[in-house]
Amino acid sequence: MKVKVLFFGATADSVGEREVEFSFDESIRAETALEKIFAEHPNLVKNHDKKSLHFSVNQEYASGDEIITDGDELAVFTAVSGG
Amino acid sequence: MKVKVLFFGATADSVGEREVEFSFDESIRAETALEKIFAEHPNLVKNHDKKSLHFSVNQEYASGDEIITDGDELAVFTAVSGG
C-alpha cells in the first residue's frame, strides 16, 4: 500500500522535497510509519528535535495510534507559526 | 457679563433651544449659574432628574466650583450615549 507524505517549510527544506511517496507492506500504526519516514529521511531528525515535530494523518493532527492504510495523506512539520 | 449656554439632545428638546445667552451681574460659581439656568428653564428639572444632568464649563466637565466669567461657554446635557 502506498501513502503520500507531505513536508512544509522547515521540514520541506530538510527533506529537499515537498512530497514523497511511501510504500508499506500492510497497515501500520502512524507512529511506526513516522519512524520509517525518519529512517528514509535522516535529515528530519538531524535538523529537528524529533519531539518538536508535528504529524498529521489525512489532514488531522495525529496521536500516533492511527492506522495507516492505502491512499492516506501524511504530513510532517514543525510547530506552526502563522498569524 | 454674558455667557453662552448650550443644550444637546434631550436637554435641547426640553429647553426648546440649542443655545441661549445668559447675563450675570458679577462672576459667580458654576453651581450658582446652573441654578439660575434651571430657574429660567424649568423644563430642565421637570423633564430630567437634576442629579442626572451633566454640566461643562468651557468644554470641560465641571465640578461646580468653577468661577464663571464673561464669555464663558457652558453646556447642560444628559449622560452621554455615543459609541
Add this chain to the structure above:
Amino acid sequence: MKQSFCEITNKPLDIGEIARRIVLPECGATVTLDGYVRQFTKGRETNYLVYEGYEPMALKEMEKLILKAHEEFEIANVGIVHRLGKMEIGETSVVISVSSPHRRAAFAACEWLIKELKRTVPIWKKEVYADGETWIEGDSQEKKFARE
C-alpha cells in the same frame, strides 16, 4: 503616538482606511472596533439612529482618552472617528483602531477606549422607532456635576 488621531464627521466611515492609517513599521497588529446600528435593542425595533455631539468638547475628550491610552498601554497609535447625523441599521457610528508591536496591548487598549468613550465623550444617540423616538441616556454617573 505621532500618527494618533481623532475625528468627527458626518460622512460614512471607511473602517479599512482608518485601521491602515495607523500602521507603523514597528507594529505587527491593529485591533479595530467597528460599532454600528443594531436593529433590535431590548426587543424593540429601531428604524434608524441620529447622533448628535458637542463637537469641540467631544474632540477634547477623545484627545484625553488617546493620551491616557498611551500612558496605560504599550501601543503605537490610536485612531478614533465618530460619525454624527442619521444612520441606518448596520451603518458604522464609531471606529476605534489601535496599533501596537504586539496584539495583546492593542486588544486591551481598544476595549478600554470604547468603554471610556461611551462614558465621557459628549455625544448622544436618538433611537427612532416606528411609533416614536427617544434620546438615549448613558448610565455614567462618574462625570456628573457634583451637587449635594
Add this chain to the structure above:
Amino acid sequence: MKQSFCEITNKPLDIGEIARRIVLPECGATVTLDGYVRQFTKGRETNYLVYEGYEPMALKEMEKLILKAHEEFEIANVGIVHRLGKMEIGETSVVISVSSPHRRAAFAACEWLIKELKRTVPIWKKEVYADGETWIEGDSQEKKFARE
C-alpha cells in the same frame, strides 16, 4: 453563524471588506484583528516574510476554531482570512473579524481566535533578512505527535 467563513488567499487582504461581510442586523459591534509584517523582531530587521500553508488542513483547522468560538462566546459571525506567499513590511497576513450583538463577546472571541490560530492552524512563516532567512517555529507543544 450562517455568514461565518474562512479563506486562504495569495492576494492582498482588504480588512474593511472582510469586517463588513459579517455584519448582521442583530449585531452592534465587530472587532477585527489585522496582523501584518513587523519590521523588527527581537531587534533584527526583517526584509520581508514568506508564508506557506498546508491549505486543506489549515482550512479544516480554521473551521474547527470557528465552530468552537460559536460554542464558547455569544457571537454572531466570524470571518478569518489568511494570506500566503511573500509579504512586505506592513502588509496584512491575517484578518480575523468577529461580530456580535454586544462588543465584549466580540473582543474576547477575536483574541481567543488569533491565539488558537497561531497554535493550531498549519501555516508557517519564513523571515527573510539582509543576510539570511529562517523558518519560524511556533512554541506550541500541545498538538505534538505523542511519542515516548
